[in-house]
Amino acid sequence: MSTVSAMEPVALLETDPLLDDRDTRIIVCCGSGGVGKTTTAAALGVRAAERGRKVVVLTIDPARRLAQSMGIASLDNVPRRVEGIDGSAGGELHAMMLDMKRTFDEIVEGHADAERSRAILENPFYQSLSAGFAGTQEYMAMEKLGQLRSRDEWDLIIVDTPPSRSALDFLDAPKRLGSFLDGRFIKMLMAPAKIGGRAGMKFLNVGMSMMTGTLNKLMGAQLLRDVQTFVAAMDTMFGGFRTRADATYRLLQAPGTAFLVVAAPERDALREAAYFVERLAAEDMPLAGLVLNRVHGSGARQLSAERALAAAENLDDGRIVDHIPGQAGNRTPDDGSPRAEGGTNHDTDEPDAAEILAAGLLRLHAERMQVIAREQRTRDRFTALHPEVAVAEVAALPGDVHDLDGLRAIGSRLADGRPAMA
Numbered sequence: 001m002s003t004v005s006a007m008e009p010v011a012l013l014e015t016d017p018l019l020d021d022r023d024t025r026i027i028v029c030c031g032s033g034g035v036g037k038t039t040t041a042a043a044l045g046v047r048a049a050e051r052g053r054k055v056v057v058l059t060i061d062p063a064r065r066l067a068q069s070m071g072i073a074s075l076d077n078v079p080r081r082v083e084g085i086d087g088s089a090g091g092e093l094h095a096m097m098l099d100m101k102r103t104f105d106e107i108v109e110g111h112a113d114a115e116r117s118r119a120i121l122e123n124p125f126y127q128s129l130s131a132g133f134a135g136t137q138e139y140m141a142m143e144k145l146g147q148l149r150s151r152d153e154w155d156l157i158i159v160d161t162p163p164s165r166s167a168l169d170f171l172d173a174p175k176r177l178g179s180f181l182d183g184r185f186i187k188m189l190m191a192p193a194k195i196g197g198r199a200g201m202k203f204l205n206v207g208m209s210m211m212t213g214t215l216n217k218l219m220g221a222q223l224l225r226d227v228q229t230f231v232a233a234m235d236t237m238f239g240g241f242r243t244r245a246d247a248t249y250r251l252l253q254a255p256g257t258a259f260l261v262v263a264a265p266e267r268d269a270l271r272e273a274a275y276f277v278e279r280l281a282a283e284d285m286p287l288a289g290l291v292l293n294r295v296h297g298s299g300a301r302q303l304s305a306e307r308a309l310a311a312a313e314n315l316d317d318g319r320i321v322d323h324i325p326g327q328a329g330n331r332t333p334d335d336g337s338p339r340a341e342g343g344t345n346h347d348t349d350e351p352d353a354a355e356i357l358a359a360g361l362l363r364l365h366a367e368r369m370q371v372i373a374r375e376q377r378t379r380d381r382f383t384a385l386h387p388e389v390a391v392a393e394v395a396a397l398p399g400d401v402h403d404l405d406g407l408r409a410i411g412s413r414l415a416d417g418r419p420a421m422a
Contacts, residue, residue, distance in 0.1 A: 013289035013392035031262035041160035047411035052089035265375035289390035392417030
């Protein structure tokens with residue numbers, strides 16, 4: 001007969017010391033979609049603020065659950081104060097959602113004079129690039145993180161990254177966008193503007209004559225002109241993109257940063273979590289540990305799934321398991337008279353309502369114990385592969401989180417972090 005036993009994680013992730021450590025300035029939550037990553041980031045923000053930190057939570061997840069749970073009508077590119085936080089310890093909580101186009105606009109406005117910034121902002125190619133170019137969202141998240149950190153207005157920044165493996169585009173995007181801006185194609189388009197005057201036009205006419213037809217077919221003549229105009233206007237800014245991205249990347253590797261990988265106790269989610277752990281190690285990013293969300297538990301672990309199912313079957317047969325394991329008897333009293341209440345309906349040999357209810361509850365318990373066993377096997381495979389990773393388990397709540405009280409409940413369970421028993 002199989003049993004389920006609670007196995008302590010290799011190491012317990014303690015979130016309160018992490019939040020209380022004033023040297024911790026950035027916490028990045030990453031993980032696959034649908035594992036409670038946004039909720040985890042918000043819960044950490046609430047708990048840190050109520051323990052005395054001045055916190056801002058930055059989400060780049062397109063879902064707007066964060067605003068709803070914090071009682072804010074909407075989040076945008078400006079940090080908004082969250083009301084209802086207990087500030088008796090001196091903490092505050094702000095929240096914001098990345099607006100990648102607005103962030104790109106702010107960079108242009110901050111690094112170009114009025115005339116040039118207007119030319120860039122009105123350029124059709126720029127408008128397309130800033131609204132949806134591959135990697136722009138993640139690059140702008142890095143920019144926004146760098147901006148928040150440089151302002152030194154908050155002593156803790158919590159970042160909620162996009163779902164799935166694209167979460168680590170947060171690390172890759174600056175390199176990709178920097179490579180695009182520094183690439184041969186862009187440099188070739190920049191050359192006429194750098195040479196200037198008639199020489200520039202001559203270069204454009206001669207140097208690009210062999211490929212203009214192809215580019216026109218691929219891009220269209222108007223788009224090609226828009227790109228060239230954009231490149232000419234952005235010329236002085238290209239180096240700054242890479243410089244700032246490199247600075248933020250180094251910030252993510254610094255001791256004041258902590259990465260939390262968030263997962264559910266499911267095979268696919270923990271496979272993704274293993275990928276994140278290995279990738280972060282390869283990038284020399286400081287990993288604090290794994291948050292295992294929505295873990296099921298039971299206060300009646302001594303009753304195994306097998307025994308619960310056997311008892312349910314006995315009840316279905318009009319019999320009941322006695323207090324002594326393995327013994328069973330029918331409900332008819334020794335004198336042969338029927339029971340006054342409860343027991344089997346002896347006219348039909350069918351169990352009564354109480355027995356049906358008891359059998360159903362036993363089956364529900366058996367299903368729960370099977371879920372617990374499956375989750376433990378999945379978790380144990382992960383911890384066997386990555387014994388160095390500290391783990392905090394968060395017991396599943398009976399419903400979704402919609403308000404600050406729900407976030408506080410998640411924060412408390414995060415702080416406890418021990419295997420779920422509820």
